[in-house]
Amino acid sequence: MEQQVNRPHQMISLADQVFDALETDILSGVYERGEFLTESRLSEKMAVSRTPIREALKRLATEHIIEMTPRGARVIGILPADIADIYDIRLQIEGMAVARAAQNMSGDAIRELKETLDLQEFYTLRKEPDLIKNMDSRFHRIIYENCGSGTFKDILGQLHRKIMKYRRVSISTPSRATESLSEHNAIYEAIAARDSKKAEELTITHIQHARKHILDQARAGVNVSAAI
Numbered sequence: 001m002e003q004q005v006n007r008p009h010q011m012i013s014l015a016d017q018v019f020d021a022l023e024t025d026i027l028s029g030v031y032e033r034g035e036f037l038t039e040s041r042l043s044e045k046m047a048v049s050r051t052p053i054r055e056a057l058k059r060l061a062t063e064h065i066i067e068m069t070p071r072g073a074r075v076i077g078i079l080p081a082d083i084a085d086i087y088d089i090r091l092q093i094e095g096m097a098v099a100r101a102a103q104n105m106s107g108d109a110i111r112e113l114k115e116t117l118d119l120q121e122f123y124t125l126r127k128e129p130d131l132i133k134n135m136d137s138r139f140h141r142i143i144y145e146n147c148g149s150g151t152f153k154d155i156l157g158q159l160h161r162k163i164m165k166y167r168r169v170s171i172s173t174p175s176r177a178t179e180s181l182s183e184h185n186a187i188y189e190a191i192a193a194r195d196s197k198k199a200e201e202l203t204i205t206h207i208q209h210a211r212k213h214i215l216d217q218a219r220a221g222v223n224v225s226a227a228i
Helices: 014-028 040-047 050-062 080-104 107-126 128-145 150-162 164-170 174-192 198-217
Strands: 002-007 010-013 065-067 074-077
Touching: 002 065, 010 198, 014 050, 014 150, 050 065, 050 074, 050 174, 074 164, 074 198, 080 150, 080 198, 107 128, 107 174, 128 150, 128 164, 128 174, 150 164, 150 174, 164 198, 174 198
Parallel strands: none
Antiparallel strands: 002 010, 065 074
């Protein structure tokens, strides 16, 4: 029987949980490009029946994260060309979302944003890339969730999630981690001041810098998987 667990404002099915877990493992590099995933192997590893595994694999194939073959599901993951496309899309719409957040964000959300930045600074000083990445994700998630648009939130949240592996490698570089923190602080100040135009401009610059750094690493032949 399908199980469900409670989460805020929604019910998450077992198939959804399996999908989330597999997607995270693929996007974070646990399963590398070209690796084959079989229902039996995943069922045993995750201690669930094959039915939710099968459903999750179908969804992952629809998102082109894996492809179905006679040997099983082959991991595709996110390619460098996908990274460039994702950043190009973010350049077009994320600034608008942040501009909206500057107008819509509550005082509590702004305080949560500041707390996130304080933690990002703490982990940056300690040079802990996994925790920096977590705070980076939290910073952007707070903005997406408070921009006043479910459409922006869903699209940007998924795009940001898909490049988690590459963001982790990028902020493993101390200079980029420090630069990113400074850019986040500037965006926060603009949001707190309710300056939509400045918040949008700063966000576009932030995304341009992140895009350049990640693509420069890819062109230089940085082994992203080995850095995870």
